[in-house]
Amino acid sequence: MIKILAACGAGVNSSHQIKDALEKEMSNRGYNVKCDAVMVKDINEDMINRYDIFTPIAKTDLGFTPSIPVIDAGPILYRISAMAAPVYDKVEETIKEKGLK
Amino acid sequence: MQAIIDAANAVFKPVIGLGAPSIMLIVLTLLALLFRVKFTRALEGGIRLAIALTAIGDIINLLTSAYQKPLSDFVKSTGIHLSITDVGWAPLGTITWGSPYTLFFLLVMIILNVVMLVLNKTNTLDVDIFDIWHISFTALMAMYFGANLFVATILILYIGVLKIINSDLMKPTFNDLLDAPDENPMTTTHLNYMMNPIIMVFDKLFDKLFPWLDKYDFDSAELNKKIGFWGSHFAIGVYLGIFIGLLARQDVKTILTLSFTGGTCLELFSLIGSWFIAAVEPLSQGISDFATKRFKGRTFNIGLDWPFIAGRAEVWAAANVLAPIMLIEALVLPGNHIMPLGSIIAMGVTPALLVVTRGKIIRMIIIGAIEMPIFLWAGTLSAPFITGVAKTVGAFPAGVSSGTQIAEATKEGPIEQFLAYLVGKASQGEITFILYAALALIAYCLIFWWYAKQMKKRNAEYAAAKENN
Numbered sequence: 001m002i003k004i005l006a007a008c009g010a011g012v013n014s015s016h017q018i019k020d021a022l023e024k025e026m027s028n029r030g031y032n033v034k035c036d037a038v039m040v041k042d043i044n045e046d047m048i049n050r051y052d053i054f055t056p057i058a059k060t061d062l063g064f065t066p067s068i069p070v071i072d073a074g075p076i077l078y079r080i081s082a083m084a085a086p087v088y089d090k091v092e093e094t095i096k097e098k099g100l101k
Numbered sequence: 102m103q104a105i106i107d108a109a110n111a112v113f114k115p116v117i118g119l120g121a122p123s124i125m126l127i128v129l130t131l132l133a134l135l136f137r138v139k140f141t142r143a144l145e146g147g148i149r150l151a152i153a154l155t156a157i158g159d160i161i162n163l164l165t166s167a168y169q170k171p172l173s174d175f176v177k178s179t180g181i182h183l184s185i186t187d188v189g190w191a192p193l194g195t196i197t198w199g200s201p202y203t204l205f206f207l208l209v210m211i212i213l214n215v216v217m218l219v220l221n222k223t224n225t226l227d228v229d230i231f232d233i234w235h236i237s238f239t240a241l242m243a244m245y246f247g248a249n250l251f252v253a254t255i256l257i258l259y260i261g262v263l264k265i266i267n268s269d270l271m272k273p274t275f276n277d278l279l280d281a282p283d284e285n286p287m288t289t290t291h292l293n294y295m296m297n298p299i300i301m302v303f304d305k306l307f308d309k310l311f312p313w314l315d316k317y318d319f320d321s322a323e324l325n326k327k328i329g330f331w332g333s334h335f336a337i338g339v340y341l342g343i344f345i346g347l348l349a350r351q352d353v354k355t356i357l358t359l360s361f362t363g364g365t366c367l368e369l370f371s372l373i374g375s376w377f378i379a380a381v382e383p384l385s386q387g388i389s390d391f392a393t394k395r396f397k398g399r400t401f402n403i404g405l406d407w408p409f410i411a412g413r414a415e416v417w418a419a420a421n422v423l424a425p426i427m428l429i430e431a432l433v434l435p436g437n438h439i440m441p442l443g444s445i446i447a448m449g450v451t452p453a454l455l456v457v458t459r460g461k462i463i464r465m466i467i468i469g470a471i472e473m474p475i476f477l478w479a480g481t482l483s484a485p486f487i488t489g490v491a492k493t494v495g496a497f498p499a500g501v502s503s504g505t506q507i508a509e510a511t512k513e514g515p516i517e518q519f520l521a522y523l524v525g526k527a528s529q530g531e532i533t534f535i536l537y538a539a540l541a542l543i544a545y546c547l548i549f550w551w552y553a554k555q556m557k558k559r560n561a562e563y564a565a566a567k568e569n570n
Contacts, residue, residue, distance in 0.1 A: 009408025009416070009448055012191070012375040013231060017382070037375070040408070041325060041417040042333055057405075058279045058287065060412030063322030074287060078403045079228050079389035 002026070002100045004035040004091070005051040006073065007060065011039035014057050018073045022055065025088045031095060052100050053091060069094045121199045121494035122151035128201050129384065136387030149380035150198065156373045157195040158496035160366050161188060161507060165497075167362040168345070169505055172440065175349035182438050183431060185484045187510040189367065189443025191374030192496070193487060194234045198377060199494035202244075203237040209254055210236055211388060213261050218396060225268040226392055227290045227404035230385035231378050235292040236261060239517045245486040246525025256524050259542070260517055263549050264290050267297065268404050270556040273563040274456055278410055283567075290404040293449050293513035296472065298552035300457040303468045305555070307458075318462045321418030328421050332446060334371055337424075338363030341442050344428075367443055407452045419451045419465040426470045427510065430477065437477040438484070441510040449513040450476065479515030482522055484508035520545060 004022055008015035015037035026033035038047070040060060048054060048066050055073035071090050075083045094100075126147040133143035165186055172184050197203055210233055217223040239260065240253040248256070268290045276285055307314070330336055342360025351359065410416065424445045431441050447469070454465040484506040491497035491507060512518065520541055527538035 007411075009406075009411035009452075010190075010371065010374070012371055013378045013406050014408050016375050016378060020379070020382070039333075040411045041420075042330075044326070044329065056412055057409040058281070058412050061322045061414045063320075063326040063414060074409055077228075077405050077409070078286065079386055080393055 002031060002033045002053070002095055003051045004033060004053045004055055005043070005048060006035055006037045006055050007040045007043055008037070008057055009040065011037055011042070014077055018055055018057070018076050021076045021084065022073070022088070022091065025084075026091065026095075029088070029092055031092070032101075052098065053094055055087075055091070069098070121496075122154045124201060125154060125199055126151040128204060129380070132204055133384045133387055136384065136391050138383045138387040142383040146380045146383040149376055153195050153373055153377035153380055154199045154494065154496060156376065157192050157370070158491075160369045160373065161192055161491065161496060163362065164188060164366040165505055165507065167359060171345055171349040171351055171355065171359055174351065175345055175440075178350050179348055181432055183440035184504070185439045185481065185506045185508050187439050187442040187444055187480070188507045189370050190449065190509055190512070191370040191377075192443075192491070192507065193238065193509050193512065194231075194374065195377045196487070196491050196494055196496050197234040197238045197241065198381070199496060200237070200241060200490060202241060202250075203234060205250075206237040206240050206254070206257060207233045209257065210261055211392075213258060214265060215392065215395075217262070217265055218399075218401075222262075223265045223269055224400075224402050225265055225272075225288055225290060225404045226389075226396070226401040227265065227268070228385065228389045228392075229290060229404050229406045230388055231381045232291055232406055235513055236264075238512075239292075239514060239521045241490060242483055242486045242518060242521035243525040243528075245489060246522050246528075248521075248525045248528040252524060252528050253521075256521065260292075260295070260520070263546070264292060264295060265404075266553065267294055267549075269402065270553055270560070271297075271456055272402055273560045274459065274556075275410065277563065278413055278455065278460065286401060286403045287409050288402045288404055289407050289409070291407040291452075291513070292517065293407060294453050294456060295514060295517060296450075296453040297457050297556075298548040299472060299475075299516070300453055300468055301552045301555055302548070303471060304457050304464060307464050307468075314463050314467075315461050319418075321414035321462050324418045325414055325421065332417070332421050332424075334367040335364035337445055338365070338367040338442075341445065345440065363442065370443060410452060410455060413455055413460060415460045415462050415465060416448075416451045416455050418462055419454060419469055420446045420448060422466050423447050423450065423469045423473065426466075427473050427477075430470070430473050431510070434474050434477055437474070437481055439477055439480045439508055439510045441477075444509045444511040447473075447476075447511040449509075449511040473511075475515045476511045479518040480508045480510050480512055483512065483518050516545065 006015040006018040019035040019037040022035050054066050054070045057074045073087050075087050129150050130143045130147035214227050236257050240257045243253040268288045272288045339360040342363035346356030346359045427441050458464040487508050488506045523538040523541050526534040
């Protein structure tokens with residue numbers, strides 16, 4: 001299973017939209033993806049190391065450099081499929097590049 | 102006429118008798134269908150909302166039942182009247198969405214946004230449907246204090262116009278804060294940014310009197326890293342439970358129970374908050390599809406929920422530092438009756454501080470501390486209204502004593518809550534309140550006008566800097 005970490009302010013709205021959209025689209029593309037949604041401020045190095053990809057809404061200063069690929073998932077929130085598609089493509093590209101399963 | 106009324110009663114009375122969760126299930130499903138959402142998705146949203154509403158009532162019950170006696174003992178032992186339980190934003194959001202009026206105010210705000218887009222008065226398409234509850238909250242509060250539906254609607258239209266204009270004004274600052282290009286469409290119409298004008302006044306004072314303080318700005322990300330899990334929901338619940346238990350002179354077992362109950366409730370409020378956001382999701386997508394189809398070919402700014410700037414460490418560093426400051430202020434502030442708990446990490450306060458100060462952390466903390474009483478007073482003022490709505494939608498425990506109240510210590514839009522109170526009272530015809538409400542509405546507009554001028558100057562500087570590069 002491919003594990004993705006989404007994050008936003010309260011860990012309940014924007015990050016959940018990203019989580020739902022990524023799980024749905026990646027499943028349609030044939031990948032077994034599990035995405036968790038958390039508050040930005042709760043992320044630490046231990047937590048992020050348990051995931052394969054980090055998908056914040058925008059540029060995020062965590063106080064450390066994530067060791068996993070970071071993909072800006074903000075465009076998913078625009079609710080316009082043409083704008084969200086490049087995010088899904090980038091996630092898929094990363095999955096393929098890293099050989100994630 | 103009587104026949105029509107009888108027929109309406111025959112249809113609606115049994116539905117109303119089913120209770121708020123069932124009513125909202127039906128209403129939300131029908132509204133989503135109206136925006137051409139597939140039936141199964143529409144129904145899913147309706148059921149999720151009914152479940153979220155039921156669950157939030159149960160958690161409020163758990164929290165208020167556990168804290169009712171200790172808070173009363175706290176008052177007796179300290180003489181400090183902090184008897185209102187701060188339940189944070191999630192119960193307030195869910196309760197507000199539990200009112201059918203919220204769907205009416207949602208439609209009003211959609212129409213306002215569309216009209217402003219058509220007239221080119223804004224370039225922001227607001228897709229943050231879920232946060233419409235803040236506006237609905239303001240309108241419902243005005244109605245609670247005496248306004249009729251028409252006056253409440255005019256009030257939110259007045260606030261709504263300024264809120265949408267503000268989203269355009271802030272756009273270049275968001276690009277700056279996110280280090281994003283001009284093509285980035287992210288902005289927000291969130292009500293918390295309507296504190297910007299007041300913060301701007303203090304920021305300008307800082308520019309004149311204390312600019313040297315900026316050199317003491319520290320590394321916010323480093324501070325957040327050090328605070329670690331102590332800033333998380335469950336930890337806050339635990340140590341506030343201990344704090345209240347100790348001051349209320351409870352025994353060890355009660356103190357521990359209070360702290361664990363606090364931690365449980367704060368975690369669950371967030372979890373249930375996500376259920377209710379998922380409930381509104383099909384409707385949000387339906388409305389967005391509807392609007393984008395009708396404005397095909399036009400490039401918009403997109404109005405999102407505020408957290409796209411949550412990646413800025415200053416938002417959390419300021420919230421972490423302000424938490425103990427808020428607690429101390431709450432203890433000594435005359436006229437405050439809220440014990441900060443669920444919203445002690447002031448997410449409703451710090452994003453606006455970030456935007457106006459552009460991340461100057463010392464200013465954020467000092468201005469945040471100065472403006473905190475406005476939030477605490479607004480929370481105290483709104484407690485009877487919130488408790489009343491919670492009871493109406495069946496989200497308030499029946500067994501809790503009648504004097505127990507709930508509110509949010511850092512509810513977004515405190516100024517708008519004062520406006521709602523004044524407009525509500527003025528609607529009852531009392532001349533003093535009519536005068537106060539008129540003055541307050543004029544002052545609200547004037548300070549926004551001044552703030553808009555400052556933001557336009559700032560935006561011109563951004564544009565000039567880009568041209569020079």
